[in-house]
Amino acid sequence: MTTILLCSTPVHGHVTPLLAVSRHLADRGHRVLFLTGARYAERVIATGATFLQLPAEADYDDTDMDAAFPGRVGLTGPAGIRYDMTTIFLRPARAQLAAVDAIVAEHDVDAVLAESLFLGAALLSTRPRASRPPVVNLGIVPLGLKSKDVAPFGLGVQPKPGVAGRLRNAALTAVAEKVIFAPVQKAASRIAHEATGSSLNGFILNWPSHADAIVQFTVPEFEYPRSDLPATVHFVGPVSRTRPSDAPLPAWWDDLSDGRPIVHVTQGTVANRDFGDLLLPTIRGLAGDDVWVVASTGGRPVTELDADLPPNARVASYLPYDALLPRTSVYVTNGGYGGVHYAMEHGVPVVIAGTTEDKVEVSARVAWSGVGVNLATNRPTAAAVGDAVRSVLADRRYADRSAAVGEAIRASTGLAGLEEAVLGLVDAQGGKRTHSPLG
Numbered sequence: 001m002t003t004i005l006l007c008s009t010p011v012h013g014h015v016t017p018l019l020a021v022s023r024h025l026a027d028r029g030h031r032v033l034f035l036t037g038a039r040y041a042e043r044v045i046a047t048g049a050t051f052l053q054l055p056a057e058a059d060y061d062d063t064d065m066d067a068a069f070p071g072r073v074g075l076t077g078p079a080g081i082r083y084d085m086t087t088i089f090l091r092p093a094r095a096q097l098a099a100v101d102a103i104v105a106e107h108d109v110d111a112v113l114a115e116s117l118f119l120g121a122a123l124l125s126t127r128p129r130a131s132r133p134p135v136v137n138l139g140i141v142p143l144g145l146k147s148k149d150v151a152p153f154g155l156g157v158q159p160k161p162g163v164a165g166r167l168r169n170a171a172l173t174a175v176a177e178k179v180i181f182a183p184v185q186k187a188a189s190r191i192a193h194e195a196t197g198s199s200l201n202g203f204i205l206n207w208p209s210h211a212d213a214i215v216q217f218t219v220p221e222f223e224y225p226r227s228d229l230p231a232t233v234h235f236v237g238p239v240s241r242t243r244p245s246d247a248p249l250p251a252w253w254d255d256l257s258d259g260r261p262i263v264h265v266t267q268g269t270v271a272n273r274d275f276g277d278l279l280l281p282t283i284r285g286l287a288g289d290d291v292w293v294v295a296s297t298g299g300r301p302v303t304e305l306d307a308d309l310p311p312n313a314r315v316a317s318y319l320p321y322d323a324l325l326p327r328t329s330v331y332v333t334n335g336g337y338g339g340v341h342y343a344m345e346h347g348v349p350v351v352i353a354g355t356t357e358d359k360v361e362v363s364a365r366v367a368w369s370g371v372g373v374n375l376a377t378n379r380p381t382a383a384a385v386g387d388a389v390r391s392v393l394a395d396r397r398y399a400d401r402s403a404a405v406g407e408a409i410r411a412s413t414g415l416a417g418l419e420e421a422v423l424g425l426v427d428a429q430g431g432k433r434t435h436s437p438l439g
Helices: 012-027 038-046 062-068 077-090 093-107 120-124 162-180 182-196 204-210 253-258 279-285 321-327 337-345 359-369 382-394 396-411 415-428
Strands: 003-007 031-036 050-053 111-115 135-139 213-216 233-235 262-266 292-296 313-316 328-333 350-352 372-374
Touching (some): 003 012, 003 093, 012 031, 012 038, 012 111, 012 415, 031 038, 031 093, 077 182, 093 120, 111 415, 120 135, 120 182, 135 204, 135 415, 162 182, 182 204, 213 415, 253 292, 262 321, 279 382, 321 328, 321 337, 328 337, 328 382, 337 359, 337 396, 350 359, 372 382, 372 396
Parallel strands (some): 003 031, 003 111, 031 050, 111 135, 135 213, 213 233, 262 292, 292 313, 328 350, 350 372
16 A cells, blocks of 8 residues: 655645545555645645644644735735745745655655645755655646746746847846745755755756656646656646536526626635625626626625625526536636636636736746636726737637647546556655654
């Protein structure tokens, strides 16, 4: 029996995709240990895994990140990533590593699987391979590997071909590493030395390049091409696929059967505190159009959408995507990686409005791949959303591109591909063995 340790920062958008990984591996008969925050204990246990709690200095309540970390309020783009990297993700890395070391020593772990911002794994990967289990990076956000062919992660800059593009990328990379993220790198270098006695293997945001494998939860059609892509990268498609749902349909569901295009708008389940960010601009921007605007409040009561809704708007707390997406003409989103993949799985074109966290990179890939329109803001006007939706409805090329990516998603290996990559590493290292943590 293979023992696999899953590691996630205690943040909903990071834990959720790993729950699907955990369930798959447990169902396949592997022993799964899951290290994350106390808030997720019941959900972890429900997957068949053993829940292990992060130390107090690495755990926090993510239900209101702005309240927990008020210094991040109002920050977007590189400034937002810099703050989040230093305060939310880097500061707990030493405690994360100590927890991983203790678990590896007690449970004889065969492989450590960590999402990209569980930076204790970055520290672990600095150690010689013989002294640790294989480390697998789980790509739950767009691929951030450093490359001569792409701009540095976090800027939302699309690739530019040729020599001019590579020169631009080199210049932006130098500015990103030496100026924009210099404080992050300095802090990371100090923490790495204190925790392991070793230096970082290069730039902290590029740590997955030193993992033994990178399992990226997308398809190549939705990721920037890199001529220097390492062989350790495995594209397996999104971790979650649309599944049949037995959730009851809202009372107004049959209204959608009159043949009008359906525009679905969501702010997800986390960044939905202020419906004025995207839900209301979409509803108002399309109030006079011959379409249905179907909004999901991401679990919040529908009554909290405090507005006089136009006749063509319908709202529910949650909606079954297996029933909705095959009928949807445009998907309007603030940029969740998983949600965008759900839309593309069904060939639905996208209008996206997200510039925080990894959303700036998701948004850039939506535009680059041709599957939709990037509004390049967190809070678009009603007119901007309306114009974008109308342009997507009028130009069949967006739907065609989304359909092409969707075909690749449906053909991808998914969690079976992840399992194959992990077991390949375990077999290459000789299966069960005892690892002696250093540092």
